[in-house]
Amino acid sequence: MRLTLVYLFVALALLILSGTGHVRLLSQVGQTFGGFFWGIDTDRQVVVVSSPPGLPPLAIAPVSLTNQSTITQVNGQKITSLSGVYQNQSTGQGTIIKYTVAHDGKTDTVSYAAATFTLSMWFNSYGWALIAGLSWLLVGGLLLATALEWTGAVEGITLLPPAMLFLLYSHWGNAQQAYPADLVFQLLWI
Numbered sequence: 033m034r035l036t037l038v039y040l041f042v043a044l045a046l047l048i049l050s051g052t053g054h055v056r057l058l059s060q061v062g063q064t065f066g067g068f069f070w071g072i073d074t075d076r077q078v079v080v081v082s083s084p085p086g087l088p089p090l091a092i093a094p095v096s097l098t099n100q101s102t103i104t105q106v107n108g109q110k111i112t113s114l115s116g117v118y119q120n121q122s123t124g125q126g127t128i129i130k131y132t133v134a135h136d137g138k139t140d141t142v143s144y145a146a147a148t149f150t151l152s153m154w155f156n157s158y159g160w161a162l163i164a165g166l167s168w169l170l171v172g173g174l175l176l177a178t179a180l181e182w183t184g185a186v187e188g189i190t191l192l193p194p195a196m197l198f199l200l201y202s203h204w205g206n207a208q209q210a211y212p213a214d215l216v217f218q219l220l221w222i
Contacts (some may be wrong), residue, residue: 053202
């Protein structure tokens with residue numbers, strides 16, 4: 033019973049943390065963004081996280097274990113102005129934005145059209161992860177609550193890490209405004 037209560041407490045904390053990330057992303061629906069989701073890595077560099085479906089392919093590969101491309105400038109300005117470029121009144125759907133990308137000691141310039149962030153883009157990129165995380169959390173809770181012995185409880189507990197991964201995914205991506213993932217989220221993600 034105590035283990036089930038601890039699981040419920042952790043699940044509630046995860047849902048609150050996940051909710052803050054999704055509310056942050058959903059607050060940007062209807063606003064102009066670069067046409068891709070970006071993040072700020074541990075070195076405080078801007079990296080591409082993913083591209084929403086339905087937009088033209090992006091010439092910058094998302095960050096991975098084998099790719100460490102970082103965006104260093106936007107429209108010839110320091111990368112700190114990235115959010116400002118998206119929020120500028122003259123930047124609208126289809127406005128071409130030029131990104132300077134550093135990869136393996138080389139720099140390239142990539143032009144990409146701005147887009148309007150829609151609810152379907154959020155759902156296809158982050159909503160499915162939310163549903164998956166809720167499913168893993170629910171199944172783990174049911175297994176734990178109905179376990180008759182320790183081995184059944186262990187099966188329920190092992191579903192918690194994938195639920196954490198899916199539920200905290202919303203904190204990794206930015207659409208328009210910069211949100212660096214803090215150390216707590218990075219620790220939970222790892």
